[in-house]
Amino acid sequence: MRMRFKPYARPELLACDFHVHEPLTHAGHWHELYPRPDQPLHLELGCGKGGFMAQLAPRDRSINYLGIDITDKVLILAKRKIEAAYAAKGIPADNVRIAPLDIERMRLVFAPADTVQRIYINFCNPWSKNAGSNKHRLTHPRQLLQYRMLMPEGAEIYFKTDDDDLFRDSLGYFPAAGFEITWQTFDLHKDEPDWNIRTEHEGMFSEQGIPIKALIARKLPDSAVTWQEPKALARAAEEAEEAAAADAAQGEEAVD
Ligand SMILES: C[S@@+](CC[C@H](N)C(=O)[O-])C[C@H]1O[C@@H](n2cnc3c(N)ncnc32)[C@H](O)[C@@H]1O
Numbered sequence: 001m002r003m004r005f006k007p008y009a010r011p012e013l014l015a016c017d018f019h020v021h022e023p024l025t026h027a028g029h030w031h032e033l034y035p036r037p038d039q040p041l042h043l044e045l046g047c048g049k050g051g052f053m054a055q056l057a058p059r060d061r062s063i064n065y066l067g068i069d070i071t072d073k074v075l076i077l078a079k080r081k082i083e084a085a086y087a088a089k090g091i092p093a094d095n096v097r098i099a100p101l102d103i104e105r106m107r108l109v110f111a112p113a114d115t116v117q118r119i120y121i122n123f124c125n126p127w128s129k130n131a132g133s134n135k136h137r138l139t140h141p142r143q144l145l146q147y148r149m150l151m152p153e154g155a156e157i158y159f160k161t162d163d164d165d166l167f168r169d170s171l172g173y174f175p176a177a178g179f180e181i182t183w184q185t186f187d188l189h190k191d192e193p194d195w196n197i198r199t200e201h202e203g204m205f206s207e208q209g210i211p212i213k214a215l216i217a218r219k220l221p222d223s224a225v226t227w228q229e230p231k232a233l234a235r236a237a238e239e240a241e242e243a244a245a246a247d248a249a250q251g252e253e254a255v256d
Pocket residue numbers: 045046047048049068069070071074101102103104122123124125199200201202
């Protein structure tokens with residue numbers, strides 16, 4: 001269901017202490033937004049209405065959390081849920097931030113100094129089945145290479161989805177982008193791990209009887225990356241062809 005524009009969202013978010021108002025200005029300095037900048041930073045991509053972050057962040061204040069989403073329409077709900085969760089515990093919301101950001105443009109907003117120890121991707125949009133849109137998937141190698149830039153070796157991505165095709169394809173995407181899949185399941189709720197926190201979409205899909213697929217992937221050294229941008233591959237093939245043609249022409253000249 002399409003969400004309505006919420007005119008009150010922007011002013012309320014601008015008045016919120018843990019909302020990052022100008023995310024484009026913090027590249028290389030995201031850790032400094034927290035009172036304890038030396039703590040590990042964990043990122044949730046596409047945090048939606050914030051149910052996951054509201055449960056996770058107040059539990060462990062030795063970790064700094066950042067939830068990002070592309071639209072204020074959901075961030076405003078996340079803001080309210082997170083605020084309520086901290087208030088219920090009587091603690092300040094000092095280890096959490098939310099920011100309006102397009103994940104596909106992360107490269108412009110973060111720098112390697114913004115080290116991220118863990119990334120959560122929960123029920124991101126699977127996009128259509130045609131290969132042209134696959135590159136927009138949040139687990140496509142093109143995106144995973146962006147996340148790699150911020151992650152030290154051994155840092156992890158936790159990924160959950162309801163979508164069978166996206167999950168199966170992701171089992172190939174992660175290794176191609178230099179990640180080792182250390183754990184996976186095709187039915188997360190069958191033997192649900194203690195650490196799992198159910199998100200809004202997880203609850204909805206589970207009620208519909210759709211099994212939840214999940215995996216944990218660990219960053220390997222850069223030498224493990226095998227994926228190459230199709231355009232770069234095509235350019236390399238073109239250059240090789242041109243070089244071969246030039247060699248052949250030189251050979252013919254030598255014979256003449
Ligand atoms: C299906 S919802 C899942 C929300 C939540 N993670 C959950 O599990 O309930 C996907 C979320 O990703 C956000 N999203 C999709 N594409 C995005 C992008 N390029 N950048 C940031 N957020 C995005 C959407 O706005 C939406 O809130």
